Amino acid sequence: MQKRIHVAVGVIINQHQQILLAKRHGHLHQGGKWEFPGGKVEENETVTEALIRELKEEVNLDVVSSSPFMDISHNYPDKHVRLDIHLVTDFSNEAKGMEQQQIEWVPFSQLVDYDFPEANKPIVDKILSELT
Numbered sequence: 001m002q003k004r005i006h007v008a009v010g011v012i013i014n015q016h017q018q019i020l021l022a023k024r025h026g027h028l029h030q031g032g033k034w035e036f037p038g039g040k041v042e043e044n045e046t047v048t049e050a051l052i053r054e055l056k057e058e059v060n061l062d063v064v065s066s067s068p069f070m071d072i073s074h075n076y077p078d079k080h081v082r083l084d085i086h087l088v089t090d091f092s093n094e095a096k097g098m099e100q101q102q103i104e105w106v107p108f109s110q111l112v113d114y115d116f117p118e119a120n121k122p123i124v125d126k127i128l129s130e131l132t
């Protein structure tokens, strides 16, 4: 039985209509690819709590509110992930790569130029078709 992990993911959009991407460190699963910040939902934690905690830990943002965007289950050869993706347009503080990872605010039209994990393709498609 493969590992199946539940992940809280934030599509964070600022007032300039840019989306926050972070580059996964090379040694991690799907390393070197760009991702939407987020991480594993721990036991005894709701998805919203995990989202708030992870965005603070990874990119220093304080989420004020978020809304569900989409839910994706994807099987990688080595693990199964369930991405619980939320839109975050209401947040405070300035984005910083708290884990020495590269971060970038990217205009919607440039998302196609970034290399994402395979599971992310439907997310990018939905952003481009529904949010632009």
Ligand SMILES: Nc1nc2c([nH]c(=O)n2[C@@H]2O[C@H](COP(=O)(O)OP(=O)(O)OP(=O)(O)O)[C@@H](O)[C@H]2O)c(=O)[nH]1
Binding pocket: 007, 008, 009, 028, 029, 030, 034, 035, 036, 037, 038, 039, 040, 041, 054, 079, 081, 083, 117, 118, 119, 120
């Ligand atoms: N955060 C994030 N994870 C993604 C995305 N797309 C995707 O396939 N994943 C996968 O979902 C999993 C997320 O785990 P993670 O490494 O971010 O978890 P975490 O922050 O809790 O890390 P840690 O357990 O090393 O502390 C990874 O296997 C990653 O490859 C994405 O856009 N954002």
Ligand SMILES: [Mg+2]
Binding pocket: 037, 038, 039, 040, 058
């Ligand atoms: Mg993470």
